[in-house]
Amino acid sequence: MNCPACRQPMVVLELDEIEIDHCISCGGIWLDAGELELLLEDSAEKDKLLSSFKVDKNTKRKSRRCPLCLKKMQEVLCGVDNEKKIIINECPQKDGFWFDRGELEEIIRIGSFDKSNKVLELLKDMFKKS
Ligand SMILES: [Zn+2]
Ligand SMILES: [Zn+2]
Numbered sequence: 001m002n003c004p005a006c007r008q009p010m011v012v013l014e015l016d017e018i019e020i021d022h023c024i025s026c027g028g029i030w031l032d033a034g035e036l037e038l039l040l041e042d043s044a045e046k047d048k049l050l051s052s053f054k055v056d057k058n059t060k061r062k063s064r065r066c067p068l069c070l071k072k073m074q075e076v077l078c079g080v081d082n083e084k085k086i087i088i089n090e091c092p093q094k095d096g097f098w099f100d101r102g103e104l105e106e107i108i109r110i111g112s113f114d115k116s117n118k119v120l121e122l123l124k125d126m127f128k129k130s
Contacts, residue, residue, distance in 0.1 A: 003028055004064040004073070004089070004098055015039075015122050021067070022126060027101030030067055033094050039119050040111075049111035052080050059087055064098060066091035073098060084110045 003010050003023035010021040010030065018038050021030040031039070040046040059075040066073050074092050079085035086106050089098040099107075108119050 001030070001067045004030070004067050005100065010067075013122070013126065015118065015125075020122065029099045029104050030096060031099070032068075032096040033091075036097055039122070040113065041118060043113070045111045045113050048080055049078065049107065053078050053090075055090075056087065064089050066093070066095050067098075068095040069093055078107055079110050080112075086110065 001010050001021055002008065003026060005028050006023065006026045008023055008025045010023045013020045013022050016038075018035050019032070020035065022028070023030075037046070037050065040049070054077045056075045056077045063072050065071065069091060071092050073089040075087050076090045076097075077085050077087055086103060088100075088103055088107070090096070104119060105123055108117055113119070
């Protein structure tokens with residue numbers, strides 16, 4: 001699978017049987033549908049965060065294509081309050097989410113997940129290796 005941002009082939013990382021596609025050259029991360037939920041584990045924070053996701057049709061961000069179906073991805077606003085919102089990309093057919101470098105970390109921060117969260121462990125590992 002190629003990176004939707006810079007078109008380099010992505011590497012697959014595994015964490016507790018979840019496969020994560022990661023672009024070494026731009027630091028982006030692709031998560032297949034359902035993987036974000038798995039990574040966030042069951043918590044009140046997760047439900048709150050996921051229910052805040054809202055498709056935004058007015059952003060002017062550079063469009064990217066889904067690495068699976070190649071359709072243009074939509075912009076999704078995430079954030080539990082108005083001050084801390086970030087925009088990520090989602091496949092219009094729900095194949096998954098694309099996170100530019102730092103965005104996955106930002107989501108964890110916004111959602112106030114605790115420090116032992118799987119995602120933070122994963123990110124630590126990833127950047128140690130690269
Ligand atoms: Zn890339
Ligand atoms: Zn797709």
